[in-house]
Amino acid sequence: MLSLSNVHVSYGPIKAVRDVSIEVKEGEIVALLGPNGAGKTSLISSVVGIAPIASGRIAFDGHEISREPTEAIVARGLTLTPEGRRVFADLTVGENLRLGAASRRDKAGIAEDLEKYLELFPILRKRYASRARMLSGGEQQMLAIARSLMSRPKMLMLDEPSLGLAPRIVDQIFELLSSLRSQGLTMLIVEQNANEALSLANSAYVVASGSLVFSGTASALKASGEVMEMYLGLEGQE
Known part of the structure; x- marks a missing residue:
């Protein structure tokens, strides 16, 4: 449903996203994880036209949207719930x-x-x-x-839905997202709370310093001790 191919995002001389490719299939929940400043928000902002891409290609629901305005992208059925x-x-x-x-x-x-x-x-x-x-x-x-x-929306992107919330409220938010998943809504979730995101997701990507360092199933990421510890500060389930 959503495909990013070799996407680069720059702010002047600063390269926020470097050659990142991800895919979200219809009905799938994908977690986009990484430390602060990794480029996660820049990446999803590029998807909805807020942050123009320097190069690469973005396609949604069979249409290239790389250079479309935000209003046209939303009209196609792709919506972002922003951070904050x-x-x-x-x-x-x-x-x-x-x-x-x-x-x-x-x-x-x-x-x-x-x-x-x-x-x-x-x-x-x-x-x-x-x-x-x-x-x-x-x-x-x-x-x-x-x-x-x-x-x-046909697909919902959420940028840090648990940011700044008490643990009890975080649990409620992810219970709601789980309910939306059961209704078949496709979602891309940017989240620092990796454990909660991975409990919900089918697939996962990890970015660090603007580059992709992991792509695979959520279960494969949870089993990857090195990636979990180095980039997410968590222990894997090896």
């Missing part, structure tokens, strides 16, 4: 959710999805009329994910 949540703080939960469906014209479908995600995220129903700035960090993260889902 970035909800509209002075708008209500309901207004945030409706903005997630701004590109859609199917009023009945929007109403159906709104009810669907209020059912999936019951705290958002309770907070429906509250300003987003009044929500806790975990509630804002749930709102950010639900807002992305309101665009009815």
